[in-house]
Amino acid sequence: MAGNSFGNLFKVSTFGESHGEALGGVIDGCPAGIEIDLEAVQQELNRRKPGQSSIVTQRKEPDQVRLVSGIFEGKTTGTPIGFIIENTNQRSKDYSHIKDQYRPSHADKVYDEKYGFRDYRGGGRSSARETASRVVAGAIAKQFLAGIEIKAYVSSVGTLHLNKPYNELDLQNTENNPVRCPDAAMAETMEDYIKKIRKEGDTVGGVVSCVIKGVPSGLGEPVFDKLHAELGKAMLSINAVKGFEYGSGFAGAEMKGSEHNDLFNADGTTRSNFSGGIQGGISNGEDIYFRVAFKPVATIMQKQSTINKDGEQVEMQGKGRHDPCVVPRAVPIVEAMAALVLADNMLTKRSNKI
Numbered sequence: 001m002a003g004n005s006f007g008n009l010f011k012v013s014t015f016g017e018s019h020g021e022a023l024g025g026v027i028d029g030c031p032a033g034i035e036i037d038l039e040a041v042q043q044e045l046n047r048r049k050p051g052q053s054s055i056v057t058q059r060k061e062p063d064q065v066r067l068v069s070g071i072f073e074g075k076t077t078g079t080p081i082g083f084i085i086e087n088t089n090q091r092s093k094d095y096s097h098i099k100d101q102y103r104p105s106h107a108d109k110v111y112d113e114k115y116g117f118r119d120y121r122g123g124g125r126s127s128a129r130e131t132a133s134r135v136v137a138g139a140i141a142k143q144f145l146a147g148i149e150i151k152a153y154v155s156s157v158g159t160l161h162l163n164k165p166y167n168e169l170d171l172q173n174t175e176n177n178p179v180r181c182p183d184a185a186m187a188e189t190m191e192d193y194i195k196k197i198r199k200e201g202d203t204v205g206g207v208v209s210c211v212i213k214g215v216p217s218g219l220g221e222p223v224f225d226k227l228h229a230e231l232g233k234a235m236l237s238i239n240a241v242k243g244f245e246y247g248s249g250f251a252g253a254e255m256k257g258s259e260h261n262d263l264f265n266a267d268g269t270t271r272s273n274f275s276g277g278i279q280g281g282i283s284n285g286e287d288i289y290f291r292v293a294f295k296p297v298a299t300i301m302q303k304q305s306t307i308n309k310d311g312e313q314v315e316m317q318g319k320g321r322h323d324p325c326v327v328p329r330a331v332p333i334v335e336a337m338a339a340l341v342l343a344d345n346m347l348t349k350r351s352n353k354i
């Protein structure tokens, strides 16, 4: 099974299944001499971990990371950084009912078809539990990117939208509530809504917005490896993601050039930023901002029709501990993937200077 590595120069490979012994990864290409704050790495994992509030999956995992190589006396050595997170709270019996039948809109059927066999416990490799490894790698990338600030937050849950641009929000408030929405009143409305949806045995989608400040100009490799294309791939590789837009995004399609053009100031900065900090695939020094759309979780606690391995129509109802809405826990994952893209592009920029 290929496809488990991300990045070219700052490269991470992840391993592990939701109900296996452990998850983990190897980061290759992280430069030597970076001071690593292990508590900050753990803090990022705590933001993502299951069981953290009443509006996420109730699986209780400590998600304690163990760094096993590549760091000596608190600094990266330039050798591969290996890390492990043990699984401690699997409840595999919840999944025996999907051994021979498929959850609609999860990855069960396609994994069986592609590989002829699958670890059905907890969704195996297709589970978003894998994203714990991304968060570790992203936390190390963030430390390499000192001076660049990456902040994601929840901007929609279902049809509840926070209709304010990021520069009118105080993003310091994002971590003050379990939804991770920086507007306290909207966060409360969203939280109540997620609770109501959970009671109904249903799930709901949402949007994570992200802003990156302090990115130097010149990151991104046209023509195929444009910075926004790399960000798009990174975000679309996260479980349950259905959409990515940067800058003006789909709204830009409704505008005129005379409204949309980012006019220059004399110092080369721009008066507006519909470009989202990237022009021609290269960062221009303005804020990079983008949005990521997540679908409603597939495993619902309501009866739905599906098929079994023999192609018979059957009824099934989800079991186990699932997220009613993924966006509160997706915030640190989005930040981690953005950090990995920037770290990789930073190293590429260094390597193509004569």
Ligand SMILES: Cc1cc2nc3c(=O)[nH]c(=O)nc-3n(C[C@H](O)[C@H](O)[C@H](O)COP(=O)(O)O)c2cc1C
Residues within 6 Å of the ligand: 057, 105, 106, 107, 126, 127, 128, 238, 239, 240, 241, 295, 297, 298, 299, 321, 322, 323, 326, 329, 330, 333
């Ligand atoms: C943070 C996070 C938590 C998730 N939790 C669940 C969950 O509890 N149950 C579930 O069925 N899907 C959950 N998902 C989504 C599935 O992992 C995903 O839908 C599945 O792998 C199929 O892939 P696809 O939706 O990208 O096509 C979660 C996704 C994320 C990002």
Ligand SMILES: C=C(O[C@@H]1CC(C(=O)O)=C[C@@H](OP(=O)(O)O)[C@H]1O)C(=O)O
Residues within 6 Å of the ligand: 018, 019, 049, 050, 057, 058, 059, 061, 091, 121, 122, 123, 126, 127, 128, 129, 130, 132, 239, 320, 321, 322, 323
């Ligand atoms: C365990 C995590 O989330 C899991 C993501 C997930 C899925 O299908 O993506 C399904 C559930 O898995 P399980 O029933 O095995 O607990 C979630 O709890 C995690 O993110 O660490």
